[in-house]
Amino acid sequence: MRRVFGVKKDKEPPPSIQDASDRINKRGDTVEEKLKKLDAELSRYKEQIKKTRPGPAQEALKARAMRVLKQKRMYESQRDMLYNQTFNLDQVAFASEGLKDAQQTMSALKSANKELKGMMKTVKIQDIDNLQDEMMDMMDMSNEIQETLGRSYNVPDDIDEDELMGELDALEADMGTEADGVPSYLQPDKEELDLDAELNLPTAPSGNAAVAGRANAQGEDELGLPTVPRASVRS
Secondary structure, three states: OHHHHOOOOOOOOOOOHHHHHHHHHHHHHHHHHHHHHHHHHHHHHHHHHHHOOOOHHHHHHHHHHHHHHHHHHHHHHHHHHHHHHHHHHHHHHHHHHHHHHHHHHHHHHHHHHHHHHHHHHHOOHHHHHHHHHHHHHHHHHHHHHHHHHOOOOOOOOOOOHHHHHHHHHHHHHHHHHHHOOOOHHHOOOHHHHHHHHHHOOOOOOOOOHHHHHHHHHOOEOOOOOEOOOOOOOOO
């Protein structure tokens, strides 16, 4: 059967845009080479026409130059056509690459969107709010614990600040008096000094026995006060 009908040949894949562009560019390079040769030939004919006198020889040179110029114009039109085809292929290739980039971008976005949806299922806003509330509660408890541990012992709560300020002023006054050389506990009380001044009492005796005897002789006791006369005892 294969020998009768033959084997079906596989179709060749269509050429890509890059293959077509490379082929056209190769043709364009060939046309450019031909144009360079024609330009060189035209330059040679121009020099010969300048050196040749008017006549049949010059006319023959002009006819050859005209033929070469026509060929040049034809190749130039082919070159322009090939350039236009190359430009169109470049535009198609650019659009195709842009679509491929868009497809890759869409695929990446879909993958990222799927991954984000999976992550959002595990992370909930309510859980985050609850976690924040728990953290705030723990911070408050920590502050209360620190305040409790830093509390002073045996300190009454109902202390009058004015009274404390008065004691502080008295303490400062005592410290100033002690700086003068006499301790505060050895200094006389101010109220006692005022009382002695009002009563105008004599100073206390030094305790000498002679002075006491002299005081008794003068009718005074050891404190300097007049002695009370004793009643005579009658026999």
